[in-house]
Amino acid sequence: MTATSVVAEKATYLNGLNVQAALDTIGALKADKSLAKFQFRARNTWIDGGENRSTIRDFYGAGREDTSRATSFEFTNGEPPVLLGNNEGANPVEFLLHALAGCVTTTFVLHAMARGIAIRELSTELKGDIDLQGLLGLDANVQAGYEQINIQMRVKADCSDEALDDLLRYTQHHSPVCNTVCRPVPVVIERVTA
Structure with a gap:
């Protein structure tokens, strides 16, 4: 050698x-x-009340079905008692914050690498405001989803503040989850027979 x-x-x-x-x-x-072209998949089974479980394993990408995952990832969705649950797990709108935080973080780190920026520390806090009148159909003027989501990123990196601000703006437009949340995306819900 x-x-x-x-x-x-x-x-x-x-x-x-x-x-x-x-x-x-x-x-x-x-x-x-x-x-x-990628296709990600999730499967969900209702357990009881507000509890249900999602499994994620297979996906299509890079021109083929992926076989790298030996086992599925499992996520239990639940609700707090105030929303008629027993804290079986985080609720779906909290999982949305988790997905958004993870995607924004990964996108930020990826594009920092592409720009040659070394990140020393990075943490993110998200807060989403929601009015349950929309979910419950109590007010037709209230949307069922988040009214606003605030993301605060704390970053220490080997670059200027201006470079970090530019990277943050770029991240917002190129994070797949952030982009999905920030624009209308067609979602088709249909009943299929077993």
């Missing part, structure tokens, strides 16, 4: 991400845009 091949085998990481693997992925997507 030569010194050159040893260096070539050693991956360069920034913010915990393999820079060369990211460049290779971008190159592959530019060469074949069909590889960018």
Whole structure:
């Protein structure tokens, strides 16, 4: 083994991400845009009351069905007692905040890596305001979902405040979950027979 091949085998990481693997992925997507088409899936089963369980395992991406997951991820959805539950798990609107936080964080870190910005610390706090009159159909003028979601990110990174602010704006427009929440997305609900 030569010194050159040893260096070539050693991956360069920034913010915990393999820079060369990211460049290779971008190159592959530019060469074949069909590889960018993904389909993620979740399955849910009602248990009792406000409790239900979602499982996530398989998905389609990079031109094929993914087989990397040996077992499913399980998430129990529940409700607090004030919403007729027994705290079986976080409720779905809380899981939405979790998904939004995770996606914004990952997108921020990914694009920081692409810009050569080293992140030393990153934490996020989300608050979502909701009026239950919409859910319960008590006021036709009240939407059933969140009225507003505030995300506060605390970041320490090796760059200027201006670079961080620019990265934050870019993240808001390129985070898939944030983008999904911020624009109307068609959702089709249909009944199927067992």
